[in-house]
Amino acid sequence: MKLIIAIVQDQDIPSLIDDLTENEFRVTKLASTGGFLKSGNTTLLIGVEDEKIDRVIKIIEDNCKTREITTSLLTVSMPGDTYIPYPLEVKVGGATLFILDVEQFIKI
Numbered sequence: 001m002k003l004i005i006a007i008v009q010d011q012d013i014p015s016l017i018d019d020l021t022e023n024e025f026r027v028t029k030l031a032s033t034g035g036f037l038k039s040g041n042t043t044l045l046i047g048v049e050d051e052k053i054d055r056v057i058k059i060i061e062d063n064c065k066t067r068e069i070t071t072s073l074l075t076v077s078m079p080g081d082t083y084i085p086y087p088l089e090v091k092v093g094g095a096t097l098f099i100l101d102v103e104q105f106i107k108i
Contacts, residue, residue, distance in 0.1 A: 001105050002053055004046040005098040007032065008064050012095075013042045016063040020046065025056060047105060057097070064095040 008016060013029070020027050028045040048056050 001102040002048050002050060003100045003102050004044075004048055004053070004056055005100070006044040006046065006060055007096040008042050008044060008060075009094075010040045010042055012064045013044075016044075016060065019059045019063055020044075020056070023055065023059060025052075025059075047102065053099065060095050060097065066094040 017027055017029065025046055025048065030043040030045065032041055032043045046056060
């Protein structure tokens with residue numbers, strides 16, 4: 001058995017959870033915040049039998065698309081100067097997956 005930890009952007013979550021549960025995968029949803037853009041994301045914990053890992057990864061790929069957004073980083077050139085925002089295009093979305101071996105699974 002494996003534990004998939006999937007970090008997904010909030011806007012992809014509703015359709016992803018629907019598809020996972022329709023395919024009879026159990027999902028635990030945890031709210032989290034990204035460090036770089038400080039935007040909301042969700043961490044999913046998914047317990048999966050080894051032979052079903054590829055199916056879960058495919059469902060995640062189908063629901064989590066990468067998008068480009070424009071944001072600004074605030075920079076300062078010298079102490080006491082004002083902050084100058086610079087527009088920056090960054091890719092967001094998609095998913096980050098960690099797949100871990102589960103030594104034991106107990107459901108009480």
